[in-house]
Amino acid sequence: MLLAEGLRHRFGAVRALDDISFAVQPGQTLAVFGPNGAGKTTLLKVLAGLIQPQRGRAQVDGGRRSIGWIGHQPQLYAQLTVRENLRFWASLYDVPESEFALRKDDLLLRLGLQDHAHRRVSELSRGLVQRAAIARALIHDPRVLLLDEPFTGLDRMSAEELRELLSEEAAEGRAAVLVTHNVEEGAELATHIAFMRAGRFVQCAPRAGRGPAEVGEDYRNAIA
Amino acid sequence: MRSPKLLRHAWAVASKDLLVEFRSRTAILSAAVFVVLVLVVFNFGRDPTAVSNVDLAPSILWVTFTFAAILALNRAFQLELENQSLDGLLLAPIERSSIYLGKLIANLVFVALFFNVPVLPYLVPLMALIALATVGFVAVGTLFSAMTVRTRFAELLLPVLLLPFMIPPLSWAVLATGRLLAGRPLSEIVGWLNMLAVYDIVFVTLAIFLFPATVNE
Numbered sequence: 001m002l003l004a005e006g007l008r009h010r011f012g013a014v015r016a017l018d019d020i021s022f023a024v025q026p027g028q029t030l031a032v033f034g035p036n037g038a039g040k041t042t043l044l045k046v047l048a049g050l051i052q053p054q055r056g057r058a059q060v061d062g063g064r065r066s067i068g069w070i071g072h073q074p075q076l077y078a079q080l081t082v083r084e085n086l087r088f089w090a091s092l093y094d095v096p097e098s099e100f101a102l103r104k105d106d107l108l109l110r111l112g113l114q115d116h117a118h119r120r121v122s123e124l125s126r127g128l129v130q131r132a133a134i135a136r137a138l139i140h141d142p143r144v145l146l147l148d149e150p151f152t153g154l155d156r157m158s159a160e161e162l163r164e165l166l167s168e169e170a171a172e173g174r175a176a177v178l179v180t181h182n183v184e185e186g187a188e189l190a191t192h193i194a195f196m197r198a199g200r201f202v203q204c205a206p207r208a209g210r211g212p213a214e215v216g217e218d219y220r221n222a223i224a
Numbered sequence: 225m226r227s228p229k230l231l232r233h234a235w236a237v238a239s240k241d242l243l244v245e246f247r248s249r250t251a252i253l254s255a256a257v258f259v260v261l262v263l264v265v266f267n268f269g270r271d272p273t274a275v276s277n278v279d280l281a282p283s284i285l286w287v288t289f290t291f292a293a294i295l296a297l298n299r300a301f302q303l304e305l306e307n308q309s310l311d312g313l314l315l316a317p318i319e320r321s322s323i324y325l326g327k328l329i330a331n332l333v334f335v336a337l338f339f340n341v342p343v344l345p346y347l348v349p350l351m352a353l354i355a356l357a358t359v360g361f362v363a364v365g366t367l368f369s370a371m372t373v374r375t376r377f378a379e380l381l382l383p384v385l386l387l388p389f390m391i392p393p394l395s396w397a398v399l400a401t402g403r404l405l406a407g408r409p410l411s412e413i414v415g416w417l418n419m420l421a422v423y424d425i426v427f428v429t430l431a432i433f434l435f436p437a438t439v440n441e
Contacts, residue, residue, distance in 0.1 A: 048315050049315070050311060050315060063317065064315060064316070064317040065317040069311070069312065071311075073308035075309045075311070076309075077303075077309065078306070079243075079244045080247075084243070091232075091233070091236040092233060092236060092313070092317075093316060093317060094229075094317075120247075136312075
């Protein structure tokens with residue numbers, strides 16, 4: 001489970017987080033929508049422990065070991081192959097060799113990367129790089145996913161494939177927090193939806209069957 | 225239990241950096257070009273009748289080494305920024321000191337690679353001298369590289385911060401190298417070697433403790 005209680009954080013005069021509280025249970029996905037500068041990435045970094053909040057607390061069951069981060073930057077080394085990248089990140093998470101072999105093969109197959117495992121990341125298309133980034137984020141079998149604008153730069157088909165994969169991961173019981181400024185891309189994945197402006201949640205509620213168009217309408221009303 | 229894990233993670237970071245550098249050759253090439261440039265300039269610029277080779281060699285050696293190594297150090301954390309991998313490293317459940325140690329090991333290998341070329345024909349004590357000076361210099365340089373990499377003027381800031389800290393070990397190294405190349409007895413340089421060893425111990429220890437604070441946002 002992932003818990004945020006009364007998170008507050010400032011960068012100088014800028015209020016990045018202002019009394020943010022929520023809980024995300026296994027299998028749930030909280031989508032946080034907001035314009036640029038609303039504090040979305042700061043929220044994710046606080047949840048990940050990369051930034052210590054000035055007030056409040058964030059807690060992830062299992063700590064940093066149980067977090068998988070997928071952002072619009074792949075966190076992959078361009079000069080290394082997909083396989084070498086996966087091995088490097090797995091070694092930092094102390095994934096045993098036997099488990100690494102199984103998880104790597106499974107992820108490469110599910111992500112359609114089995115024919116690209118020996119290729120350097122610099123040789124891959126943007127869509128394949130993003131798939132490799134997802135494999136990297138999942139190689140240690142995290143229970144919580146933090147998703148920072150994961151659809152940025154993807155074409156329509158790659159974005160749809162990513163949505164399907166994230167739905168599968170949620171169905172396996174992973175909790176997720178997704179932040180994006182694009183309502184259409186994230187609404188379908190969410191079980192809960194929050195709108196964020198100037199560091200505050202102006203609305204946080206279950207999606208309750210609303211489609212992307214309705215969520216978009218609510219978002220425009222709330223943020224305006 | 226903690227130390228083997230720390231070293232294992234440090235080695236993972238170091239071997240990854242070395243593999244990336246082996247394939248891209250970015251740091252090595254820029255440093256090698258700089259070394260060649262300095263040697264050519266000094267070769268044409270010096271007057272052999274006014275200054276002997278033995279007198280000039282220590283200064284050329286250490287000036288070349290210092291600035292070539294700064295070029296390589298700048299690259300150490302720049303590599304992580306390119307794909308926002310630094311956040312990934314900080315998010316991983318590892319001691320942050322292991323990131324520093326990994327970078328330190330990789331930087332030592334980079335610097336040793338191009339520094340040992342002109343040194344190999346010389347004496348074993350000179351190798352010890354170079355090793356001691358290198359550890360201290362790279363220990364401080366790796367820490368400052370992490371500190372400056374997120375700033376707008378990282379490539380300018382690193383030498384500005386680093387050079388004052390390099391003056392003590394470099395001056396000891398230049399003086400000791402001069403004595404060695406002049407064929408003086410080893411007893412004359414033992415004092416400098418001791419001071420370099422103390423400098424290394426102090427700054428490696430300090431850097432390991434300070435590194436986590438330098439990478440916090």
